[in-house]
Amino acid sequence: MLKKLAASAVRPFDQAQPIPASVNHSREFLEREQQNIFMQEWICIGRDDEIPNHGDYLTHDISGVPILVVRQEDGDIRAFVNACAHRFACLMPKQKGSARRFTCRYHAWTYDCRGQLIRAPHMEMKLGFEPSQYHLRKLILEIWEGFIFVSLSEQPATCLSTVLEPLCEQVVGQFDMGCYRTVLRESMIWNANWKNLIENFTESYHVPMVHGKTFAQHNKPLEDYICGEDSDYYCYHRAAQPEESGPGAAHKNNTRLTGEWRRMMVDFCVFPSHLVTLMPDYLWYVSVQPIGTDQMHATWGVAVPPEVLDEMPSNIYQSWLDQLKSYMDAANTEDKELVEALFRGTQSPLLPPGTYHPLERNLWQFTRYLSRMCQ
Numbered sequence: 001m002l003k004k005l006a007a008s009a010v011r012p013f014d015q016a017q018p019i020p021a022s023v024n025h026s027r028e029f030l031e032r033e034q035q036n037i038f039m040q041e042w043i044c045i046g047r048d049d050e051i052p053n054h055g056d057y058l059t060h061d062i063s064g065v066p067i068l069v070v071r072q073e074d075g076d077i078r079a080f081v082n083a084c085a086h087r088f089a090c091l092m093p094k095q096k097g098s099a100r101r102f103t104c105r106y107h108a109w110t111y112d113c114r115g116q117l118i119r120a121p122h123m124e125m126k127l128g129f130e131p132s133q134y135h136l137r138k139l140i141l142e143i144w145e146g147f148i149f150v151s152l153s154e155q156p157a158t159c160l161s162t163v164l165e166p167l168c169e170q171v172v173g174q175f176d177m178g179c180y181r182t183v184l185r186e187s188m189i190w191n192a193n194w195k196n197l198i199e200n201f202t203e204s205y206h207v208p209m210v211h212g213k214t215f216a217q218h219n220k221p222l223e224d225y226i227c228g229e230d231s232d233y234y235c236y237h238r239a240a241q242p243e244e245s246g247p248g249a250a251h252k253n254n255t256r257l258t259g260e261w262r263r264m265m266v267d268f269c270v271f272p273s274h275l276v277t278l279m280p281d282y283l284w285y286v287s288v289q290p291i292g293t294d295q296m297h298a299t300w301g302v303a304v305p306p307e308v309l310d311e312m313p314s315n316i317y318q319s320w321l322d323q324l325k326s327y328m329d330a331a332n333t334e335d336k337e338l339v340e341a342l343f344r345g346t347q348s349p350l351l352p353p354g355t356y357h358p359l360e361r362n363l364w365q366f367t368r369y370l371s372r373m374c375q
Contacts, residue, residue: 001022001023001029002371002374005019005023005367005371005374006375008020009368009370013361013364016355016356016364017354017355018356018363019195019363021345021347021351023370024193024343024347025193025294025346026293029293030290030293033290033370033373034063034290037272037370037374038062038152038272038289039062039063040373041151041156041373042150042156042158042270043062043151043272043273043289044147044148044149044270044274045058045069045148045149045299046060046069047147047148047182047303048077048143048146048147048178049180050182050185050301051069051070051071051096052071053098054071055070055071055098055100055113056070056071056096056098057069057070057092058095058096058148059082059093059096060150060287061289062150062289063289066081066082066090067079067080067081067082067139068082068092068102068136069141070102070115071113073113077143078114078138079139079141079148079150080115080136080138081137083137085117085134085137086104086107086109086134087106091111091136093105095187101118103119109121111136115135115136115137115138116135117131117135118131139151140156144160144161144164144168145168145177146177146179146180147177158233164234164270166229167228167231167236167270170229171228171236171268172236172266172268172276172278174257174261175278177276179306180282180304180306181303181304181305181309182302183302183303183304183309183321183324184301184302184321184324184328185301186300186301186325187297187299187300188298188300188332189295189298190295190336190339190340191295192294192296192340192342192343193290193296194273194296195366195370196339196340196342197288197298197339198269198272198275198288198366199342199363199366200335200338200339200342201267201275201286202235202267202362202363203237203359203362203363204220204222204225204267204359205222205357205359207220210335210338212334213330213331213334214330214331214334215331218241219241220239220240220241220242222359224239224240225238227359228268230365232271232368232369232372233270234271235271235361235362235365235366236266236267236362237266237267237359237361238265238266238267239264239265240260240264240265241263243263244262244263248263250262250280250281251280251305251308251311253307253310254280254305257280262280264279265278265279266278266279269362271369272369273287273288273289274286275287280305281304281305282303282304282305283304284301284302285301286298286299286300300332
């Protein structure tokens with residue numbers, strides 16, 4: 001399987017074929033992905049504006065490791081394994097919340113926001129017990145453009161901001177995603193391999209056929225899409241919509257964007273599993289995790305620039321938010337059927353060779369990334 005993947009990855013794009021179907025269905029290959037990718041790489045767990053105050057926290061899971069990120073008193077954010085230092089019960093079960101003290105429900109061991117043990121009932125009965133030796137396990141965290149990334153590796157192979165510098169400088173930096181305010185955070189489970197969703201998100205060839213109720217309404221001709229430069233760390237494509245105003249265009253008070261960028265859409269993937277649709281009036285992100293070969297979990301959210309929210313009357317905010325969620329739910333529904341169909345189709349041991357459309361160059365880049373990481 002690794003040989004097939006490597007053979008697919010070394011082909012030039014004009015001769016490339018789709019990723020070998022068998023990598024979607026092998027338990028052994030999934031274990032390789034978990035060890036070589038998800039236990040080593042930078043994984044997005046949310047946005048920093050979701051936890052603005054001291055004690056605010058988010059939880060997440062990466063490759064079976066429960067994660068807890070907490071806003072500190074000095075404004076920094078720290079990440080920990082979300083497991084008590086006593087007998088490892090999951091500490092905080094809720095997806096998000098706020099607390100200055102984190103108490104294990106099992107034996108009431110209690111930690112402060114720095115992960116330090118401050119209370120361990122009746123442990124004075126244990127001779128020589130020293131609370132300072134028992135604290136939450138720390139993880140490495142980096143914030144990039146408003147997104148919180150965590151690595152399970154003690155020594156990540158890359159500095160995230162460094163390897164993403166070309167993407168930021170040339171494309172997405174001018175949007176200033178860090179100023180966008182999160183308005184939605186949801187999750188979903190689909191019956192497909194995690195890579196199927198990555199493949200789907202990183203190409204827009206399917207948009208006119210699949211997204212008639214949502215994204216296709218922006219009326220961007222496929223001929224206008226531009227695939228970005230090749231990279232070992234990310235891929236993207238972009239296209240400007242025809243309209244100068246309305247949905248998908250910059251607000252009149254947006255002073256960050258100029259020229260065609262005021263109506264530009266950028267779809268990008270930070271490998272392995274952070275997906276973003278970025279537009280002048282909102283961004284939609286998806287962070288994907290495998291559950292098994294045949295299921296994936298995705299956390300997704302929407303954030304909106306401040307100039308859009310600042311001008312919105314408070315009495316229409318909820319109805320606007322309800323409409324936005326309905327729109328995103330519709331887009332997800334449109335994709336779900338086809339992503340699951342892709343998984344089902346690749347179960348077959350008998351398939352034609354397959355090929356790529358020119359707008360699917362990003363899938364070829366992802367194949368090369370996957371091969372490099374899993375060899």
